[in-house]
Amino acid sequence: MNKEDETLLREVIGEDVTSSDSYNIRKNGKLVERKVNPNINIVTKEDNSGIDIYVKENTLFGTVNIPVIITESGLTDVVYNDFHIGKNANIIIVAGCGITNNGHWDARHDGIHRFYLEEGAKVKYIERHCGLGVGDGKRILNPVTEINMKKASYMVMDTTQIKGVDDTIRTTKANLESDATLIVTEKILTSKDQVAKTNFIVELNGENASTHVTSRSVATEKSYQEFVSNVTGNTKSYAHVECDAIIKEEGQVKAVPEIFAKNVEANLVHEAAIGKIAGEQLMKLMSLGLTEKEAEEVIIEGFLK
Amino acid sequence: MLELKNISFTRNNKKILNNINLTLDNDKFYVITGPNGSGKSTLAKIIMGLEKPDTGKIYLNGEDITNKTISERAKLGLGYAFQQPVQFKGITVYDLLKLSTNKKELTKKEACNILSKVGLCAMEYVDREVNKSLSGGELKRIEIATVMAKKPYLAIFDEPEAGIDLWSFQNLTEVFKEISNNSNTTTLVISHQERILNIADEIIIISKGEIEDQGAKEKLFDQIMNPKKCCKGGTPCE
Ligand SMILES: Nc1ncnc2c1ncn2[C@@H]1O[C@H](COP(=O)(O)OP(=O)(O)OP(=O)(O)O)[C@@H](O)[C@H]1O
Ligand SMILES: [Mg+2]
Numbered sequence: 001m002n003k004e005d006e007t008l009l010r011e012v013i014g015e016d017v018t019s020s021d022s023y024n025i026r027k028n029g030k031l032v033e034r035k036v037n038p039n040i041n042i043v044t045k046e047d048n049s050g051i052d053i054y055v056k057e058n059t060l061f062g063t064v065n066i067p068v069i070i071t072e073s074g075l076t077d078v079v080y081n082d083f084h085i086g087k088n089a090n091i092i093i094v095a096g097c098g099i100t101n102n103g104h105w106d107a108r109h110d111g112i113h114r115f116y117l118e119e120g121a122k123v124k125y126i127e128r129h130c131g132l133g134v135g136d137g138k139r140i141l142n143p144v145t146e147i148n149m150k151k152a153s154y155m156v157m158d159t160t161q162i163k164g165v166d167d168t169i170r171t172t173k174a175n176l177e178s179d180a181t182l183i184v185t186e187k188i189l190t191s192k193d194q195v196a197k198t199n200f201i202v203e204l205n206g207e208n209a210s211t212h213v214t215s216r217s218v219a220t221e222k223s224y225q226e227f228v229s230n231v232t233g234n235t236k237s238y239a240h241v242e243c244d245a246i247i248k249e250e251g252q253v254k255a256v257p258e259i260f261a262k263n264v265e266a267n268l269v270h271e272a273a274i275g276k277i278a279g280e281q282l283m284k285l286m287s288l289g290l291t292e293k294e295a296e297e298v299i300i301e302g303f304l305k
Numbered sequence: 306m307l308e309l310k311n312i313s314f315t316r317n318n319k320k321i322l323n324n325i326n327l328t329l330d331n332d333k334f335y336v337i338t339g340p341n342g343s344g345k346s347t348l349a350k351i352i353m354g355l356e357k358p359d360t361g362k363i364y365l366n367g368e369d370i371t372n373k374t375i376s377e378r379a380k381l382g383l384g385y386a387f388q389q390p391v392q393f394k395g396i397t398v399y400d401l402l403k404l405s406t407n408k409k410e411l412t413k414k415e416a417c418n419i420l421s422k423v424g425l426c427a428m429e430y431v432d433r434e435v436n437k438s439l440s441g442g443e444l445k446r447i448e449i450a451t452v453m454a455k456k457p458y459l460a461i462f463d464e465p466e467a468g469i470d471l472w473s474f475q476n477l478t479e480v481f482k483e484i485s486n487n488s489n490t491t492t493l494v495i496s497h498q499e500r501i502l503n504i505a506d507e508i509i510i511i512s513k514g515e516i517e518d519q520g521a522k523e524k525l526f527d528q529i530m531n532p533k534k535c536c537k538g539g540t541p542c543e
Contacts, residue, residue: 216394244394283355284391286375287384288405288455298404302395 001025001032004100005069012067012096012128020094023065024051029077040064040091050080050112053093057086057118066095068111073103073137078110085153088120096128099139099165108140115146117153117180125157131164138166147174149182151206156183161196162304163189171199176237178206186215187304190223190251200229204237204266213241218300219251230258233266243272246303248296306330307352307459307491312361314347314514321347323514325361329459334485335493336502336522338529339511345495346388348511349461352493353385354378365459382458386465388495390448392436398447399431405454422480423450424473441468449477453484459491460484466498478504502526 001009005027009017017023018033022040025032036042039059043052053064070077085091101107117123131139147155161168174182182202190196202211211231219225231239245253259268277299285295307329314322322344329335337345350356352363354375363371365381373381393401402416403409417427423446433439435447445468452460465481466474478500485492485504494501502508508525510518518525 278391280387280391281393283375284387285404287353287355287379288401288451289376289379289407290404291376292374298396298400299393302393302400305395 001027005071008069008071008098008100008132009067011130011132012069012098013065013094014128017065017067020063020065022062023067024053026066026068026077026079028070028072028075029079037062045080049078050082053081053083055083055085055089055091057089059086059089059091062089062091064091064093066093068095068097068109070097070099070101070107070109073101073107073135074105076106076108076110078112080112080114082114083116083123085115085117085121085123087118088122089118090122092124092126094126094128096126096130097141097143098129099131099141100133101131101137101139102133102135104135104137106138106140108138108142110142110144112144113146115148115155117147117149117155119150119152121150121153123153123155125155127157127159129159129161129165129168131166133164139164140167141165142169143171145170145172147172147182149174149176149180149209151177152179153177154181156185158185160187161189162187165194165196166192167195169197169199171201173201174211175203175205176209176211179208180206181209182211184211184213186213186217188215188217188225189220189300189304190218190225191220192223193221194223195225196223197226198228200231200241202229202231202239204231204233204239205235207236208238209235210238211240213239215243215245216303217243217245217253218248218304219245219253220248222250224251225253226256227254227272228256228258229270230260231268231270232260233263233268235263236265237263237267239266239268241268241270243270243274244303245274246300247274247276306366308364309348309352310362310364312348312351312358312363314344314351314356314358321514322351322358325514325516327509327516327519329491329493331489331491333491333506334481334504335491335507335509336505337493337495337509337511338497338502339517343511344514345511346463349385349463349493349495352459352461353383355385379455384452384455384457384460386448386452386460386462388463388467390435390444392444393434394436395434397432397434398450401435401447401451402431402454405451407455419450419454420447422453423447424469424476425450442470442473445469446473453480457490459493461493461495463495464497465494466496466501474498474500499530502529
C-alpha cells in the first residue's frame with residue numbers, strides 16, 4: 001500500500017483502519033492485510049470469491065473494518081462478504097469501497113454483503129462509498145446487501161455516498177422474523193451526470209417486526225436518482241419509509257413507494273418529499289448574513305449530516 | 306436611522322401596503338400594532354429585503370438600500386425574527402447561533418447564555434435540531450435568540466410573544482427593555498401585547514396597509530387600550 005491508498009482508505013473508513021479489533025483490506029481484488037481475534041474470525045472463501053466473517057455469540061462491542069479499494073482503471077471486482085453474527089453478539093461493522101480512477105477505463109466494484117443475524121444479535125453496519133481520481137473512466141459501485149434477521153435481532157444500517165461515484169445501483173433486501181428491528185439511513189449526493197438508484201425490499205415476516213427507512217438525497221447539476229422501496233407486512237408489523245430529496249439545477253429524483261399490507265395488523269407508512277431548497281430557509285440564513293450560496297451549502301450539509 | 310418613502314406593495318390586485326412613509330430614529334424602541342392582515346409582517350419583510358416593494362425607497366442612514374439583497378442588509382446590521390420560525394433538517398440550535406454570531410469559535414457556554422436570555426434551559430437545547438420536534442414556543446424563542454445573538458443595529462421582531470407562556474413572557478419584556486437601553490440601536494417589534502406596547506417609546510398603528518397613527522407611547526397607549534369605538538350588541542357607540 002502507498003500513501004494514496006492510505007488516503008483512500010481513510011476516506012472510506014473515516015479513521016485508521018488498523019485501529020479496530022479486526023479487519024480485512026482488499027485492494028484491486030486481492031487481500032492486502034487481515035487481522036482476526038478470538039471472537040471475530042475472517043476466512044477467505046474456498047473459491048476465492050470473497051470472505052466469511054464469523055462473530056461468536058455474546059461478543060460484546062467488537063468492531064470489524066472491511067474496506068475495498070480500487071486504483072486500477074478497467075478493473076471489475078466482484079466480492080461476496082458473508083457476515084455470520086452469533087446469538088446476542090453486539091458488533092460494529094464498517095465496510096465500504098473507494099475507487100480512484102485516473103485512467104480511461106471504467107473501474108467497478110460489486111460488493112455482495114450477506115448478513116445472518118442470530119437471535120438477539122445487534123449490528124451497526126456503516127457503509128461508505130466514494131470515488132476519486134481525475135481519469136475520464138467511470139467509477140461504478142453496485143452494492144447488494146442481503147439481511148436475514150432472526151428473532152429479536154436488531155440492525156442499524158447507515159449508508160453514505162457523497163463523492164464522485166458515477167453510477168450506482170444499490171439493492172438492499174431484508175427478511176425479518178418476530179421482534180426484529182431494521183433501521184436504515186441512506187445519504188446520497190450526486191452531481192454532474194451521475195446516476196444513483198436505490199432499491200429497498202423488506203419482508204416483515206414475524207410478529208412485531210419493524211423497519212424504519214430514511215433516505216436523504218441531493219441531486220445537483222444533471223444527475224439522476226431513483227428511490228424504490230417495497231415493504232411487505234405479512235403479519236402484525238410496522239414500517240416507516242421516508243424519502244426526502246433536494247433537487248438543484250437540472251437534477252432529477254424519482255421516488256417509487258410501494259407498501260403492501262397482507263395482514264390487517266400491519267401498519268405501513270410511506271412519506272416522500274422532493275423539492276428544491278425551501279425559499280424561507282434560504283431567506284432565514286441570508287438574514288443572518290450568509291450569501292445565498294453559503295446558505296445553500298449550510299442547508300445541504302445539514303440535510304446530509 | 307431608517308427611512309421608508311412611499312412604499313407600496315400590491316399582490317393579486319390587493320393593495321397590501323399603500324404609500325407607507327416612516328422614519329425610525331436611532332436609540333428608540335418602536336412597536337407596530339394593528340389588525341390581523343393589515344400588512345405589518347409585509348412591511349417588516351420589505352425592510353429586511355424578503356419582499357421587494359412595487360414602488361418606493363428605503364434608506365439606511367441616508368444610503369439607498371432598496372435594491373440590496375437580504376444578505377447585504379444583514380451585513381449592514383439589519384436583523385429580522387420571523388413571525389413563523391423556519392425549520393431545518395440536520396441544523397442544530399448551536400449551528401444557527403454560530404451562524405448568527407458569525408463566530409466559528411462560539412463556545413457552547415456562550416450559546417447557552419444567549420438561550421437562557423430567551424428562557425430556554427440552555428444545555429438541553431443547544432444540540433437539538435431546529436425541526437418539528439421542537440414545540441411552537443421553543444422554536445419561537447430560538448428564532449428570537451438568533452436575532453439577539455446577531456446584535457443588529459436595527460432589529461425587527463415579528464410578534465415575539467406569540468405562543469410564549471406568560472411567565473417567560475415577563476422575562477422576555479425585560480430582555481427587550483435591556484436591548485432598547487443599548488445605545489445606538491433601533492428595535493422594531495410587531496405586537497398585539499399590552500405589556501410590549503407599554504415599553505415602547507413610540508407606537509405605530511397600521512390598518513388596511515396604511516399608517517393610521519404614529520406617536521409617543523403616552524399619547525397612543527390609552528387610545529389603543531380604550532378605543533372610543535366599540536361594538537356592544539352590534540351597534541357602534543361613540
Ligand atoms: N405574497 C403575497 N401574496 C398574496 N397575498 C399576500 C402576500 N403577502 C401578504 N399577503 C396578504 O397581505 C395581507 C397582509 O399580510 P401580513 O402578513 O403583512 O399581515 P399582518 O399585519 O402581519 O397580520 P397578522 O397580524 O395576522 O400577522 C394579508 O391579507 C395577506 O394574506
Ligand atoms: Mg404578521
